[in-house]
Every structure is written in C-alpha cells, then in structure tokens.
Amino acid sequence: MKSMRSVAVLPASAEGKLGRQPGLVLPAWRALLEGRWQQRLSTVTRLSVAYHDAAERLDDGHRQGDQTGPPELRRLMRETVAARRALSDTEEALARLSAGTYGLCEQCTAAIPASQLAGEPETRYCRRCVRQAAWGPELATCRGSVSQQPW
Numbered sequence: 001m002k003s004m005r006s007v008a009v010l011p012a013s014a015e016g017k018l019g020r021q022p023g024l025v026l027p028a029w030r031a032l033l034e035g036r037w038q039q040r041l042s043t044v045t046r047l048s049v050a051y052h053d054a055a056e057r058l059d060d061g062h063r064q065g066d067q068t069g070p071p072e073l074r075r076l077m078r079e080t081v082a083a084r085r086a087l088s089d090t091e092e093a094l095a096r097l098s099a100g101t102y103g104l105c106e107q108c109t110a111a112i113p114a115s116q117l118a119g120e121p122e123t124r125y126c127r128r129c130v131r132q133a134a135w136g137p138e139l140a141t142c143r144g145s146v147s148q149q150p151w
Contacts, residue, residue: 036090040087047079093122096124112125
C-alpha cells in the first residue's frame with residue numbers, strides 16, 4: 001500500500017476531464033480510499049476469525065464448509081463474502097487512482113461527478129451508464145437520456 005501522501009500521475013487525456021471537476025483532489029481521494037481499505041480489511045479479518053471460531057465450536061457433526069451447517073455459519077460466510085467483495089472494490093478503485101483512470105467512467109470514459117464519487121468512492125460508472133445498464137438502451141433514450149449509447 002502506497003503512502004497517503006502519494007499523488008497519482010494522470011495521463012493528459014484524464015487531466016482535462018478531471019480538472020473540470022471542482023473538489024476532485026487526488027491525494028484526498030487516495031486518503032479516503034486507503035481509510036476505507038483499512039476498515040474493510042479489518043471487517044474481513046473479524047468476520048473470518050468469527051467464522052472459524054464458530055466452526056471450531058461446532059460439535060453436532062457438521063463439517064466446516066457444509067452447506068447444511070447451522071444458520072450462524074451460513075450468515076458469517078455470506079457476510080465474509082460480501083466484505084471481501086467490498087474490499088476488492090476498494091482495491092480496484094485504488095488501482096484506478098494509481099493508473100490515472102479514477103473518476104472516469106469505465107464504459108463511456110466521461111468524468112464521474114465528484115458528488116457521485118463522494119457517495120460511493122468505488123464507483124466505476126457515471127450515472128448515465130448506470131441508468132442505461134439498469135433500464136436498457138431503449139428506455140434510457142426514451143426517458144430523455146443521451147441518445148448516443150456508450151456500447
């Protein structure tokens with residue numbers, strides 16, 4: 001993990017798009033994402049230990065990975081998997097920051113508004129592309145969205 005003081009070097013094409021967004025200061029985003037990464041790693045560790053402790057206490061004949069195990073083990077496994085996915089999302093956002101593509105939509109390469117990133121720093125898509133994926137291209141254009149599809 002890089003120091004929180006590091007600054008991502010952006011390619012010239014990204015600098016122009018991100019430079020138009022007030023408040024998109026890359027060291028601040030790196031610090032935010034690194035803090036989230038630490039929290040999420042802690043959550044994954046806590047849940048993994050809880051799962052393994054619960055599995056060790058199990059004395060009713062179920063094996064550790066058994067799908068028919070007690071509800072507590074299944075719940076802990078679901079929570080651990082979700083926490084690992086969230087950790088992976090944060091790691092991918094940090095990789096995009098280092099690559100100079102953080103804040104750019106992966107579908108259409110438009111700049112993602114800082115307000116959207118503030119709500120979900122790991123987001124990979126702009127609102128328009130999210131809407132188009134959810135509604136399908138036909139409905140997205142019918143509702144006044146941009147007629148040009150990014151696919």
